[in-house]
Amino acid sequence: MILDKETLSMLEAKANQLRHKTIDTVVYAGSGHLGGALSMIDAATLLYYNVMNIDRDDPDWEDRDRFVMSKGHAGIGLITIFSDLGWVPEEDLKTFNLTGSKYGIHLDSNVVPGVDASTGSLGHGLSLALGMALAAKQLKKDYFVYCMLGDGECQEGSIWEAAMAIAHYNQTNLITMVDRNKAQIDGETEDIMKLEPFQEKWTAFGFHAETIDGHDFEAIAQAIDDAKKRTDQPTCIILDTVKGKGVCFCEGDYRWHYGGISKDMAQQAHKDLDAYYDERLTRVKGA
């Protein structure tokens, strides 16, 4: 066990709280990218509350580990973390996506504390992360860079330009993660533009690639720990996830890439999330 029970319980509670906050924020905003936020929230929770070396008092600390949310549309999930860390006032969540707000669907790194890169146009984040990782070596800093890709995003050719360069420079201080929720705006990834054999693609590009349960903190923590120790090749962690995880009417349905939810639906979503949390806690206690 790489995570003790106390840490696991803390992470479960935190992820649960962030899922609820994400639902609230979608309601405030009128709509949002709920599916892709809920599929990556476990991995992001683990990074910010257990793995990454950050300074809660200074989100711009120059030696911090970096996180590039290449699938920038999941910003509605990420902002709940920044709010919880105290970098963004909780009240501000009520302005998300509204005219005049600092917080748009795709977060602006020059405006929102904690955002390490402005993303949104897909296929850019991995290259930005590589630049940050190369800069760490150049400036003799020991920070790590984590990059979260969407799986549909990997249909962009520029992702593979970046992958080639990461392997070429053996950039092991950059850990690539893919939220493999298997759905994109117009449908299932395999119907829209086949990604499989997906893990083999990363392997062929020179990565150590592995696929793990993207909703299992223990599995993600172990994969990251292994990746940080690996020096012979960079790592790509493929997170096998479910779009909209925890909310029954969203789960696994590509149509929930983006959408609005009514107050009744939000109530149902909160109930679903409570039940999902109970189920996960039972698993932790039984472990």
Place this chain on the structure above:
Amino acid sequence: MGGLTYNSISQTRMATGEIYCQTLIEMAETDPRIVALTADLGKSSKIGAFMERFPDRFYQMGIAEQNMYAVAAGMAKSGLIPFTSSFAIFASCRALDQVHTDICYQNVPVKMISSHAGTSFGQAGTTHHSTEDIAIMRSLANLTVICPADGMETANAVRAAVEIPGPVYIRINRGYDQQVYEDLDYGFEVGKAVELHPGSDLTIIAMGSTVFQALQAARELDAVDKIKARVLDMHTVKPIDREAIIKAVHDTRRVVTVEDHTVIGGLGGAVAEVIAESGMGCAFRRLGLQDCFSPIGLHEDLMSYHGIDTNGILKSVRELMQLDFEEDEDWADEV
């Protein structure tokens, strides 16, 4: 110009790209933030000498421009000052999304040195001409756009770029430029045009390779036609020197712009915007590519074809001087 030792002799020995590279090496000696990247154009863009001097600060990114510009943005967000070397056509078209979103929107200090601009690599074919880059780059917020007239001005522009906190696009030509400046000490300042020739009858506003041609034309107009043509080297297209343009309109009432670029949205477009907003009328011509792709050929032949060489400028100026229009000092009836 602390440490920089170039003069007119250097320009006869070094291509403009080589002067850029030497300038960068000299600056990098004292500024550890400077790194260089290229996308398999180290040899063509002349940045190879940087690699030999600073192998650990040189990044070969392969033939993958989108990745290179985004990597440079990531480096710049982390404390480095990356200089990218590629062709202007690839910076402005192939990787525009990365330049727009990762570099300009995030407002990071990436310095894009973009060579083989205009029709300077004319014989390579139209796929390698860059005749829209100024129009594209000028529209990107946060970006400073500079088009030096020759090697000396390139050295000045590269040096100035490091001092600018945001992104910079510097557009240079392939090979050797005709020499405009004798040395570095002529008062180069970003955003300030250089008056190379005095004149009260007409103003020729030029950038890049056309500055030399404009100067030649002004000298001939003076000697043959007794026309006094002011020549402005508008090396910075953004932010443009509004004051110099308005003064030119006021003083000379005739303005000709000349550029190795389409007349749509480039230097001519930028000058036209300033004149239109000034409320002052004047006779005005934009010389450049007239909404077309260029045929293939040597740079000097293509400049002649597009009417942006000395003869082309002379022809347009002589036509413009024949135009009959109100030249009095009473601006009020024109506003």
